[in-house]
């Protein structure tokens with residue numbers, strides 16, 4: 001069987017960095033580190049069995065102030081590699097409410113993502129076939145196939161001549177079907193109402209919730225219930241258009257072998273799954289949390305077996321965590337990576353520092369990434385026929401103010417750009433389209449200054465607004 005290594009072999013480390021460059025400005029060192037880690041997983045897959053088992057992922061800690069792209073790198077990476085990916089906040093596990101929700105739940109979440117990923121891929125594979133089968137079912141309703149035992153079929157209106165004998169009749173029926181099929185496919189029948197049987201089970205979107213904790217024990221209530229309860233058939237009446245969609249969905253479910261999906265998902269998670277543990281610094285240091293919170297060290301101790309490699313029970317089966325890649329991140333303002341328990345430190349051999357962002361970085365972030373904020377707002381207003389045009393000095397001014405507020409109030413990195421832009425564009429966003437009809441709105445340095453200068457100068461005010 002062909003092993004899909006998710007086209008990752010198409011991405012060399014430098015190509016991964018190049019992809020990340022499309023979204024994240026600077027932070028080259030961090031990009032390099034993750035690119036190597038990702039590529040190494042693919043490389044490992046190519047190594048012969050015995051040695052392959054020995055090659056452990058090089059887990060990474062991203063260290064850097066808030067809002068400089070740590071989470072963003074992880075997010076983009078996940079999209080890129082199409083690997084199962086989850087992000088958790090380490091500090092969550094110290095909270096009282098989460099005591100019941102053990103650290104292993106991150107692996108369960110990961111397998112859930114993996115199953116959905118594989119299922120979506122399989123769905124794509126069978127889509128054409130499922131649609132074809134759905135169309136056949138629709139045709140069966142529109143033009144019921146001839147049954148041998150039946151005699152003297154009712155001649156459809158407008159049909160030329162009654163069929164003589166069974167063979168001829170079958171032939172006619174076939175012809176009519178083909179003719180109708182074309183109409184169905186062309187969407188000519190879209191509006192016609194038809195009645196059909198649909199399997200109502202679970203597609204109703206009903207979630208069967210088991211008793212608390214069942215899920216954590218790796219028991220799939222949904223499936224057990226699904227097997228006990230008979231598949232309910234429900235008569236539905238919809239347009240042909242909708243029926244085709246519903247039936248295609250149903251056929252798809254039938255064509256996908258969930259057992260295969262689960263098996264593949266587990267394999268995928270074990271070999272290319274990624275868990276991003278955000279705010280790891282919040283559980284560093286031995287300090288006991290206050291009150292009934294779980295101690296930070298306690299969380300580290302819980303994390304350790306998962307990061308070191310253990311078996312976790314999930315409802316899809318046992319998942320081995322040995323080769324899951326962990327990327328941790330934290331600002332480490334107060335604590336240092338060396339405040340983590342030694343065993344955990346050892347499991348994160350790669351440390352990368354991210355830099356704080358400068359005014360020049362902000363100019364770049366505002367303009368160049370594919371999802372750059374200015375592009376986003378531009379696209380929003382374009383839907384109203386308004387063209388936002390930022391002059392160079394206008395952009396520079398926004399970046400300058402962002403830097404200034406970051407220095408004076410609190411450094412929240414590139415997140416500052418979001419708050420500044422919403423304030424800056426607030427009026428325009430409100431006045432379009434009533435007061436500002438289709439037009440070009442120019443935003444230059446003067447506009448930015450007029451709008452923001454007063455707020456920036458008033459530190460109390462900027463604390464609240466910017």
Ligand SMILES: Nc1ncnc2c1ncn2[C@@H]1O[C@H](COP(=O)(O)OP(=O)(O)OP(=O)(O)O)[C@@H](O)[C@H]1O
Pocket residue numbers: 023024025026027064065066067068069070071072073278330331365369413414415
């Ligand atoms: N270097 C960068 N290039 C482009 N955009 C960035 C960069 N750094 C941050 N951003 C943007 O700023 C926002 C916050 O970034 P991100 O979530 O990555 O912060 P973080 O480093 O994880 O911070 P925290 O420590 O608070 O979790 C995101 O919308 C992201 O797109």
Ligand SMILES: [Mg+2]
Pocket residue numbers: 070071072278
């Ligand atoms: Mg983050």
